[in-house]
Every structure is written in structure tokens, then in C-alpha cells.
Amino acid sequence: MKHLIILGAPGSGKGTQSKKLEEKYRFKLVSTGDLLRAEVASGSEVGNMCADIMAQGRFPENKIIYQLVEKFLSENAEAKGILYDGFPRTIEQAEFLLDILKQRNETVNTIINVQVDKDALIKRIVGRFSCADCGEIYNQYYKVPKMEGTCDVCSSVSFKTRSDDTEDTVKTRLTIYEEATAPVVDFFINHKLNVVVVDGMRSVDNVFHQIESVL
Ligand SMILES: [Zn+2]
Numbered sequence: 001m002k003h004l005i006i007l008g009a010p011g012s013g014k015g016t017q018s019k020k021l022e023e024k025y026r027f028k029l030v031s032t033g034d035l036l037r038a039e040v041a042s043g044s045e046v047g048n049m050c051a052d053i054m055a056q057g058r059f060p061e062n063k064i065i066y067q068l069v070e071k072f073l074s075e076n077a078e079a080k081g082i083l084y085d086g087f088p089r090t091i092e093q094a095e096f097l098l099d100i101l102k103q104r105n106e107t108v109n110t111i112i113n114v115q116v117d118k119d120a121l122i123k124r125i126v127g128r129f130s131c132a133d134c135g136e137i138y139n140q141y142y143k144v145p146k147m148e149g150t151c152d153v154c155s156s157v158s159f160k161t162r163s164d165d166t167e168d169t170v171k172t173r174l175t176i177y178e179e180a181t182a183p184v185v186d187f188f189i190n191h192k193l194n195v196v197v198v199d200g201m202r203s204v205d206n207v208f209h210q211i212e213s214v215l
Contacts, residue, residue: 001106002081008114009177011125012200013207017114018085020208027081035068036060066096089180091187111188112211114200122170132158
């Protein structure tokens, strides 16, 4: 069984790529958020405990996360591959993952690092707006309507912005991500694992091709 990890900053398009990999290669996608939500929904003892912790705005401790990951691996022992999204987040979690895979005579085959240009990504997120009527997506930096203030597709003149993200909040989010992820990437490199950098600023299809070429 192949084990792949996908890393990418918020806004890198990592989620889209994960979905595509899941669909085309039948990889099982595992994110700790999904595992937790499923456990809570199951109403199990652990699930109820997690619900309490998260209701307090906290995140369940590693011990619980590890239990859920192990359970997931046992339940998906026949899968062709597992794609980890948003896990591991820390060196401790990375060590845990390598340990349990080692017990199965397996390892992390590839770490896909979807890299983004920070300034370009900020423009991509902050500049985004859409047509209020047909939903066509525009960007004040990259793709404005041909006639100012009028939708190319449906000629509507009302637009909406997608989020309240300001340049500062996006910058902060990216900095936090970089600081948290860099040590994990170094950890994998130090363990001589296959860390592959793909250029996340290309089109969705182009990024997918880059990923496919290293699977
Ligand atoms: Zn429109």
C-alpha cells in the first residue's frame, strides 16, 4: 500500500488536488478533521469526548488522533493507497506515522509539497470577487470583466466578494502555516523520504499532472 502526504498552504488548491487523486486513483483520503467529525457523528465514547473538547474550542490531544488514524488504517487495509491531508502537522505526529507504518513494513512513499508564491497567493485570495447573479469568478488583479462593472457572462452589474479576508489576515495565516510546516518537511528530508515540490501557482490540471508524474 502506498502512503502519500499532501502539504500545501491554505489557498494552495491542495484540497482540490486531493479530491482529484481520490477520484482517479481510488486513494483513501484521510484528514484528522474528517476522522474527528466521523467519530463524533458515530456517537462513540471517544466521539462524545472529542465533541466536548471541540465545543470548548480546543483540539483533541495526539493520543486520540493517533487512535483514530490507526483505526482508519486497519479499516482500510485493502486500499491501494492512503493520502494524508493536513496530517501530520507536527514532528511528533510525523514520528508516530512513521512508527506505525514501520510496524506494517510500510513507509511514507511520497510527500507532495504544493508550493505557492506568497504574494501571488495573497492577490489570488484577496482579489477574488464574483458575479452576484451567475457566480462567474473574477479577480481584481488577474481577471476583471471586459467591460468594467459588467459581468462577461450574464451582463449583471452586481458583484460580491467571497470573503472578509484582508491582506493582513491572509499573510498571518500563511506565516503560521509556514512556521508549522517547515520543521515537518525538514523531518521527512532528514529521514531521506521522497519530498517532491510541485508548483501550486499553475492551473489545476497542470498541478495535477505534476503530481501524477511523481506518484
Ligand atoms: Zn454573471
